[in-house]
Amino acid sequence: MAIYHLKVKTISRKKQQNVVASAAYRSGESLHCERTKETKYYSRTVQPETHILAPSEAPSWVFLRQDLWNEVERFEKRGNSRLAREVVVAIPNELSESEQRELVLTFAHDTFVQQGMIADVAIHRDDKNNPHAHILLTTREISQDGFVKKKNRDWDKKENLLAWREAWAKYTNLSLEKENVQERIDHRSYEERGIELLPTKHVGYKEHQLEKRGIRTETGEYNRRVQAYNQRLISLQEKRQSLVKEQQKKETDSISKVEISVKGYVALHKKIELVTKQQERLQDNKSKQKLHSYTWLKEQIETSAYRQLEEKNLHVYIQEQPMELQGEYSVRMYEKMKELQTEDMVSLVEAVERDMVMEKVESHLKQSVTYERLQSHVVLLDRWEKSMQKQQNNGRISDTRYVSNMNILQAQREDTKQAIQWYELQAMSYLSRQGYSVYLRDWKEEKHPEIAIQLLEEMKQSPTISMGMIVQRVKENEVLSEAQKIIRKEVTIDAIDMRRKQLHKWKVAEQKQKRSERVEHIIEQAKVLVKARKILVERCEQELKQYPKTQGIIQSLGMTENSPVMSKWLSWKQAMGRDVTEEESMSYVTKLSLQQKEEKMLQEAKKVLRKEVTYHSVSVAIDQLQEQLTDTPIKIILNEARTKRMAYELAIERAGEYQKLSSKWRKTSSHQYQLEKLKTWLTQKGIDVNNLAYSLQRMKWNVGKIEKEALRKERIAEVQLPRIQQAKKVLEEQAIRYVGETYPELKDLYTHRHLLSQKERQVLVQMKLWNEESGKVYDFVNRQGNLEDLQDKIIRKKLHVKQSISHVSAVVQKFAKVHQAEQVLAQAEEEKKELETKGNTFKRVVLRDQTLLKEYQAVQERIEKAKEVLQIKQELVKENGEARQAELEELKLSYHQFQEKENRLDGLLEVSDILERTRQKMQQEAKEREYEHQQAIRRKKMKHRGLEL
Structure with a gap:
């Protein structure tokens, strides 16, 4: 029987009450109070159903019960503070648990x-x-930054209490009416309603327990007298009316000659189509008999299904369908009637149409149907429509084909939208049945279907968290979705930070141009990114609380929740779609941190190389740098630089003394002696006393040159070479891990990597590069013959390229000779003219000046030689010098590539032997470790017995 009960009271420090303890008692959870340093827990036989509802602007921590009420305890400073307000309501027993939940949550919200x-x-x-x-309520309003300082005193007014009482009666009666329950409750007293009945008193928990044990209480006695009095006033018929419940008649077909199923019907239809094509092609009696048999069976199934529906008066919908589809609709509706155990026409029609549309959509998608795939298909159809419109405008598609394609597109779009609507309707219906529809009120009504889908997805992924936290997650996901549109890639902390830097630069540029509208847009985007970053950090903090060992690894590696590794870890955990174990989490974080360190090392090496980091480029750079260090050792250069610097400083000092003495107008014999001595010393050091400034500057330049060379060598030894060597080690480690993960027989290779020689490491790198270039895993052990054949082909190609290089190089050299001869000829002709003019002669006139004659003869010889060279120009008429030069460069590049492949294949041909040696080393070390382990156990046992091994 539904009764009205609503009681309001306060939780106050004045009464020596603790709001954390109150929340623990009501929720049945173990909560730790930070103020009293106590853990509050009250066990219950039936675990309460708990929810936390909060305004949309509330921060995410309010949905954590312990954090919420500890914050209330911390915020309220006074000794007599009112910490919370409690509302206790009695729920009608006539409602189901989901209906009770919806009633309470809707009322509270x-x-x-x-x-x-x-x-x-x-x-x-x-x-x-x-x-x-x-219902435990806070006494202060909440904002994004926490509780506000000033309490809302309007909540304490009596009018509010009366409004709450009336609201509870209103919401309860609406729920009872919705479920066709005749009972109603009223918040007014009997006196206010004009009823002469006496009101009963509320029986508290303690008195209720005493009454259950048979111990009479004062309140119980009073209520019994009141009830006896009221019974005399109200007739039995007015007090209780019998509730009439409709029972649905369930009938199953026990007598059926033909088994009716959609699956069998569809298979039979496909057989008929196949046999029809076969009969048309072969025209034989066997195919004709099969076709007749299958067709007769199909008609029997359709007739049987239709008659079954006709007996239930469900054949009206079938008659409205086209004649060729009536049989299929009959079979589908009959199967749905058996499956759903209902004869409701609307439900059956809806189920049949939904199945048919879903099958159509599945044929469009060519995979199973999900909500995300339907959304993606809608986007794909929009792109298809734009593409067809563009093709029609450009005249690349006929009008007939365009209309046909558009009809197909529109049909697919209608089916897809109908499927989406059914998904959304199902989600809305589920939330309503479970009493969670109240949570949708934080969004606009047109967004309810989409939000319902998201809520269901979050409930599936996180079944253990409260509904309030799920709602908060959906709101946060909306912010992350907006951030993704701004970033245009996966939302991570480092991606957000990078985009914020770009937005800041863009904002500064727009401010200089005085474009206020764009600046405001940039500021809004930056605010969204700040919110998204805060959400990611909070999620990392919350998720990491479940993985204490992972937190330990993070702290040991010097990372925080703000690091890019943590945002990637969070994305990985969400993508897994399940609860990951501590070991999986630790392994992934370790792997991420290792990748981050390796990427950093490779970036440092790239700065040194100033080009892409490959194993070949790194190896060549190491050889070059080591060769530079070997040519002139650093110690020698440093000693030389130090000696030169000291000599320069001493020369500065002596030159200063020399200038000081030489500037004196009266010099003694001692001064003259010192000047001669200083002059001799400076001359020995290569310093001209008559030009001291230039000599000292030259000496300083030489010192600086040696010091720069010393610094360069020192940088090579201390910075560049170590960075490149680290990059080489990283590439080798990556190759070892790859080979161990790719080839099962070498799964422990990374553990035993210290056994590998440098040559073996190099071969493993070549294996990794070979697989990456070919795009597949190559069997180097069983397919060595293929590698040998490939090497022979490469050698032949290399020889062919070498011959081509020789031929093209000869042509290019001829072009170079011709070009040089043309330049020489032009220069010689010019000199010849000058000599003829200078000697005042003309062509073929003997020059009288012997010097001019010799010069003239030399120029004439150069002209004749140049003309001889230019005779080969006729051979190059059909040739293009620039094209030949480009061809030569390409051939040299190809030759170099073939040379690299040949060298790589030389190493890969040894893979079989190297892998066998590596496997033997690993087995030997494993045996040694096992032997040492057994010896350690034996020593421990002997020591325990008091003996020494």
């Missing part, structure tokens, strides 16, 4: 949360006959 309170709801069902709810 509309009555308290919309006014700015946070509601901690606990539904108690310890006694099946007394379901009730405790």
